[in-house]
Amino acid sequence: MLIPVILGASTLTGFILYKKLKKYKKEKIKSNDDTNNFNYIQKVDSSLNNFVGNGKIVLNKLTNIIDSIPYVVFKRIHSLTGTIFIGGFLIFHYINNSLAKDPKTLNKFTKKMHKFPLLPLIEIFGIYLPLTIHIIIGLILLKTSKINYNLKYETNYRFILQRITAYIILFTLLFHLRTVRFNEYLPKFIRDALNIPAKRDLTFEKVNIWFKPPLRPIGLIIYKLFTLSVAYHLSNGLWTASITWGLAKTYEKQKKLRDLSNIIFLFLSLWGMLIIHFYSQDYKNHKELYNQNDEDLDNSD
Numbered sequence: 676m677l678i679p680v681i682l683g684a685s686t687l688t689g690f691i692l693y694k695k696l697k698k699y700k701k702e703k704i705k706s707n708d709d710t711n712n713f714n715y716i717q718k719v720d721s722s723l724n725n726f727v728g729n730g731k732i733v734l735n736k737l738t739n740i741i742d743s744i745p746y747v748v749f750k751r752i753h754s755l756t757g758t759i760f761i762g763g764f765l766i767f768h769y770i771n772n773s774l775a776k777d778p779k780t781l782n783k784f785t786k787k788m789h790k791f792p793l794l795p796l797i798e799i800f801g802i803y804l805p806l807t808i809h810i811i812i813g814l815i816l817l818k819t820s821k822i823n824y825n826l827k828y829e830t831n832y833r834f835i836l837q838r839i840t841a842y843i844i845l846f847t848l849l850f851h852l853r854t855v856r857f858n859e860y861l862p863k864f865i866r867d868a869l870n871i872p873a874k875r876d877l878t879f880e881k882v883n884i885w886f887k888p889p890l891r892p893i894g895l896i897i898y899k900l901f902t903l904s905v906a907y908h909l910s911n912g913l914w915t916a917s918i919t920w921g922l923a924k925t926y927e928k929q930k931k932l933r934d935l936s937n938i939i940f941l942f943l944s945l946w947g948m949l950i951i952h953f954y955s956q957d958y959k960n961h962k963e964l965y966n967q968n969d970e971d972l973d974n975s976d
């Protein structure tokens with residue numbers, strides 16, 4: 676009788692001890708986990724702090740560098756990017772787009788141009804970089820410059836128009852780039868809905884759809900506004916640049932160059948409108964364009 680009692684009592688004591696030990700182990704693992712988690716959180720926290728700290732140092736250094744550049748240098752960079760780079764590109768762009776008079780020749784020429792191996796470098800360093808710099812400095816000037824609303828003086832409203840056209844170009848240019856330059860990256864449902872070709876080389880077609888029903892009213896408003904704004908912004912910009920660079924120091928010279936700038940405005944506006952007219956041609960006359968495949972474009976002369 677004693678043996679079963681002792682065996683029973685020791686089994687019970689063993690069971691109670693086992694349960695206690697298990698509970699103790701569980702608690703210990705949990706507290707270790709908490710410590711590990713705590714260390715992990717601390718590690719993430721400190722690396723985040725380091726990252727933010729380093730970021731702040733780089734930003735401070737950049738701000739110091741930008742602050743140390745004299746205002747006049749900014750103005751010169753803004754002027755150079757606007758005249759030589761964007762202005763120069765614009766003239767080339769207009770000559771290229773004038774080929775739209777004959778859509779087949781235009782497509783053939785642009786396809787050849789797209790194959791030029793240095794094109795990506797030219798696009799990045801000759802167009803996108805200067806454009807981005809011009810826009811960033813331009814936005815700072817838009818925010819900081821004081822406008823004189825006394826419209827009795829021609830220079831005041833020219834100054835205001837330069838700023839209004841800057842805003843218009845900014846938005847219409849984004850539209851132009853998204854729908855015409857980067858058309859192949861538009862979501863498929865948008866391309867299908869608006870009939871936008873998925874290929875970059877179909878230059879005539881991708882512009883033409885904006886001047887044909889049902890998109891014609893939108894296309895005409897956006898592109899005419901864009902063309903007239905660019906014509907004004909560049910022609911007046913060439914005039915202010917001539918002052919920036921000290922080419923027109925006397926009032927007489929400034930007046931003469933202002934007249935020249937008005938002539939350039941008229942010329943660029945008419946040229947732009949002619950290009951829109953070329954792109955508005957009825958494509959039924961150029962039905963073969965839509966059946967044109969890569970080989971046709973390569974082999975045709």
Ligand code: HEM
Nearest residue numbers: 754757758761762810813814841844845912913915916919
């Ligand atoms: C087709 C595109 C563009 C061309 C060809 C162009 C060209 C020019 C030129 C030549 C100037 C005169 C620089 C000088 O006075 O020395 C100028 C001024 C200016 N541009 Fe542009 N630009 C273009 C787009 C833009 C855009 C998108 C903005 C938007 C931020 C902008 C903002 C400005 C501003 C604010 C001025 C006046 C600067 C001042 O009078 O102090 N431009 N631009």
